[in-house]
Amino acid sequence: MKLYGSLTSPYVRKARVLIHEKNMAVEFVNEDPWTEDSPVIGRNPLSKVPVLEIGVDSYMFESPLVVHYLDHVDGKSFTPRDPAGYWQSQWWQSLGQGIIDAGIARVFETRRPLDKQMPEKMQREEQRIHRAIDLAEKTIKENSEFLLGNRYGLADIVMGVAMQYTDFRYPHDWRSRAPKLNQWLKGIAARPSFVDTQPPGFEPPAA
Ligand SMILES: N[C@@H](CCC(=O)N[C@@H](CS)C(=O)NCC(=O)O)C(=O)O
Missing domain, CATH: 1.20.1050.10 (Glutathione S-transferase Yfyf (Class Pi); Chain A, domain 2)
Structure with missing residues (x-):
């Protein structure tokens, strides 16, 4: 998996902290969503980070969904089950x-x-x-x-x-x-x- 984002974005940081806690193999790609021709647009029509690449041409965007996916994908969720x-x-x-x-x-x-x-x-x-x-x-x-x-x-x-x-x-x-x-x-x-x-x-x- 790859996480596209910037180092200052708090939305991206939510995902980065979770990835760190879970020691997941996710490559971080620093990408600026603000430029006119930002490559983020090709991955997220809303042109916002974070974007999580989960497969070939397959992307998750909006931090609550990105975090939810990362939380569940390995079966070791950080969310209480009750x-x-x-x-x-x-x-x-x-x-x-x-x-x-x-x-x-x-x-x-x-x-x-x-x-x-x-x-x-x-x-x-x-x-x-x-x-x-x-x-x-x-x-x-x-x-x-x-x-x-x-x-x-x-x-x-x-x-x-x-x-x-x-x-x-x-x-x-x-x-x-x-x-x-x-x-x-x-x-x-x-x-x-x-x-x-x-x-x-x-x-x-x-x-
Ligand atoms: N609701 C979105 C907000 C994401 C967001 O606004 N990210 C900022 C970076 S802090 C961004 O990419 N902004 C680019 C823009 O608004 O054009 C989320 O939770 O992921």
């Missing part, structure tokens, strides 16, 4: 994906020419992130190493990537409002799969 755990894992993954989406939307706004930026759009995205963090803090258990029970899983991967993307592109003091989440992130961020997939230029805060 129905309650399964849906809780999906819930955390949706929350994490939403934080990433809001962080991306916000950062694009900051990159527009100053006279075209919409502060209210930026604020709207920031509020999404703040509310999502508040809900995560309310939901996470005291002193829990992992988000679900005593097992590391996809919920931890997606939320971990989301929180580090927040630290990378929207650094702000969320820690004083979410001490339990901060404590959990410290453990997750120290895992080799997270350390080895840090986006270039990202210095995790000494929290």
